[in-house]
Amino acid sequence: MLPALDQQRWHLPAPLPTSAAGEPAATAGLEAPLPEELLAVLQRRGFDSQARIEALLDPPVAPPAGRHFPDLAKAVARLKQACHQGEPVAICGDYDADGMTSTALLVGVLQRLGARPIAAIPSRMDDGYGLNAAMVERLAAQGVALLVTVDNGVSALEALERAEALGIEAILTDHHTIPDPLPPHLALLHPERTPAQSPYRGLAGVGLAYVLAAALCRQLKRADGLQIARDLFCIGTIADMAPLVGVNRRWLIDGLAELGRSPLAGLQALQQLAGLDEAPLDAQAVGFQIAPRINAVGRLGDPQLVVELLTTDDPDRALALARECEALNRQRRDLCDAIEAEALALLEADGPARPAFLLLAQNHWHHGVIGIVAARLVERFGLPAALLAGEGNGRLRASVRAPKGFAVDRALGHCAALLERFGGHPAAGGFTVRAEQVAALQAQLNGLAQAWLEQAGPGTPVEPEALLSFARIDRDFHRQQQRLEPFGIGHPQPVFWSQGCEVASQKLLRGGHLQLELVQGGHRLRAMGWRWQGEANLPSLVDVAYRLRLDNWQGQERLQLELVGLRASATQACGSTEVRLQRRDRTYWCRREGTGLVVRNAAGEELSCAEGANHAHPYVRALMQDAAIALGLVA
Known part of the structure; x- marks a missing residue:
């Protein structure tokens, strides 16, 4: 959603520190062939050395999980026994995307390894969150002597005390806050139980289920189980918006490369209905096309539908289930639109x-x-x-x-x-x-x-991370940006800003979306403001904050700006070397001079970069910073 002009609060990035050679420290001594604007983004996020940038682009291999999870060996030994003996094992999940994919992951793997898994997910409407005593009693009546919680369990004290009384052992995998006391359990896999600074600290529920399933598959030498576990890890981690750091990042980079060729019939069916069967599956496609269809089921339907969809081997059954997901997703969109309209009417009624x-x-x-x-x-x-x-x-x-x-x-x-x-x-x-x-x-x-x-x-904060000229935007720049993927929580897609863009055309599309044609320095780009909340008439010259996307419409690819901020431009070109900077009722003229800059006020008084940088008055320092950004001296 793009807020109206008067509802935006812009915060431009501070200039980066410079090296002794006078170049931005982000680029000083770095060999990584990334554009300076992307290096500026990375430095502002703390990637201020060659080693840190290389670790982002190519994260280290995950260390052995057994050294980070004290109870992993115990949990694997018990599940190995269940697989050898064909035991029923309850997988007790949750009705959100993380819980459903976690449940499907362990059900699918255990089916292949010889156990008899039973998916047990509470009803959002009737049961609320997490395992409860009534569920435990129903499982005991089905002969279950072992249950595994995924994405819940650490706070299910009453339910797990009942399980213990009924002779049911419990393996808990959860990433929610650990209470005191803990419920009874055989083993616990939890990020907080790993060493400080462990790369496993950012795992969501599906990541913990993957750790457990992968360790079991390696013990039993079953690569087929390992592959589907990895595929479902990718879907669940993106759908749950887990932080893309540590092993999450390493496993996603590895897994997304193969995800489009997944043997999972349900994932293939979802791709087909989303129109993704011809394109590779990246984090954006999973987040915006696959995840909503899964999430809609947990919000409006029976989560067992998703578990069956992601574990069935029958393509026809998978397609039928995927169509049910599609219908629920449409219902979810309609419900959201109706409730939003009611909410806005209530707000308007209050004045x-x-x-x-x-x-x-x-x-x-x-x-x-x-x-x-x-x-x-x-x-x-x-x-x-x-x-x-x-x-x-x-x-x-x-x-x-x-x-x-x-x-x-x-x-x-x-x-x-x-x-x-x-x-x-x-x-x-x-x-x-x-x-x-x-x-x-x-x-x-x-x-x-x-x-x-x-x-x-x-107002809504607009916080661009680097200044980017339209002249720099091309397919090569986009390919360089792709090297920073996957994007998500903890590592979002960069937000750039461009100043002094001429609005060549503007159109309000069905659904309230704003389509612009913007021109800067002879370079023209299309920009989209989704669900625009402002007026139809924009100033002729604007500054824009945006994410850079590669849009694919009717088989044609083109670069497009996805707007997150829009404002009347405060700078106007005054020839090839000077810009005008408006600050409330005061006007300043800024120009480059060598590698520095000079600012002139209406009285003709001039201030150089060195004087401004050392000036005690915060207004002058801020003015020089804005001038440097306006002239493109800092990214």
């Missing part, structure tokens, strides 16, 4: 003044999609948002999303006395509240958000 924290409630809203709509409101208004749906018995269940800088988990912790239950992390969370407490909760959350807003300032 033009908005609270600092958007809290909206309707009994009929669907629990499975309110988090998506809350995220849309955050994108639109730059404010934290919670959507509440009726749960029955006088309670409402909420999903919360927030912009960068507002910590959801901390805010909910401040309101704990008003909540029945809550949980989350800085960017997102959820809670259950009694209806009579909603007004008090809104007042408290609004106070916290108001205090945050007074410090952060209003």
Whole structure:
């Protein structure tokens, strides 16, 4: 979503430090053949040496997992026994993408290795999150003596105490916060149980399931099981938006190269319906085409559908199941659009003044999609948002999303006395509240958000990482950017900015998308602003912040700017060597002079780079920094 011009808060990157030779330190002494703009992005992210850049481009091989997970050998030994004896083994997952792919991964591997796995996933609507005692009792009645949790388990105290009482052993694989006390278990695989600085620290639930399955496959010398485990690791890690660092990055680089040739009939069917059967599967295709179809099932349907889809060997059955995913994904989109329209109508009914924290409630809203709509409101208004749906018995269940800088988990912790239950992390969370407490909760959350807003300032932050000229944008630059893939949490796709772009044409497309033709220095590029929230008429000269994409439409590929920010340009060209810089009611003229710059005010007084850099007044230092960026002296 592209916010309106008056709802954006731009933060340009600070100039990079320079080496003794006068060149940016990001490029000093580096042999990596990357464009300087990409090197600038990497340095601002902390990749400030040759070794760190090389480790990003070609991460080290994962160290032996047994040295990082103390209970791995014990867990593998018990599963090996279950495979040899053909035991029923319950795989107890969750209804989100991580939980469903984790469940499918272990079910698929154990089926091939001789065990009899049973997928056990609670209902989002009836059971809520995680393993419960009723599920354990049903599994015991089916003869299960071993269960493995994936993406949950460490907080299932009551359920696992019941399992212990029934003689069921438990292997726990989970990445959520470890409570005290832990429930009874035979073995625990958890990132927090690895050594400090371990490359396994960033694993999601599907990554832990992969560690377990891969160790078992190697013990039993079954490469077929290892391949499907790797494929499902890739899908689940991207779908769950796990941080792409450590072994996550190494395994994704290796796995994505082969993912398009996966033997999984379900993945082939999803590719076919998404129109991806002719193209290689990269992280973007998985994140935007495959993952939503899987996620929609967990939100609106029966998660067992995804498990069967990703474990069946029958292509016809896989295609039928994939079509069910497709239908649920369409239903999910329609529901989100309808709830968003209702939420916006509620906000408009309250008048033009908005609270600092958007809290909206309707009994009929669907629990499975309110988090998506809350995220849309955050994108639109730059404010934290919670959507509440009726749960029955006088309670409402909420999903919360927030912009960068507002910590959801901390805010909910401040309101704990008003909540029945809550949980989350800085960017997102959820809670259950009694209806009579909603007004008090809104007042408290609004106070916290108001205090945050007074410090952060209003609007959606736009934070480009490097200045990029249109003249530099070509297929070779895009190929160089691809060397930094995969992108995701912890390593997002770079956001560039270009200044002084002429709006050659603008068109508002169906769905509210803004299409622009932009020209800079004789170079023309198309730009798309998805779900544009502003007016149709733009200034003739704009600065744009964007991600660079290779668009494929009707078989034709072209480079395209995916806009994340747009503003009236503050600089105007004044000949080949000078730009004009407008700061409120003051105008300055900036020009290069050798490797430095000179800034002139309306009175004709000039200030050189060295004087400005050493100046005590922060306004002058900031002015020189803006001038350097405007002239392209820093990326």
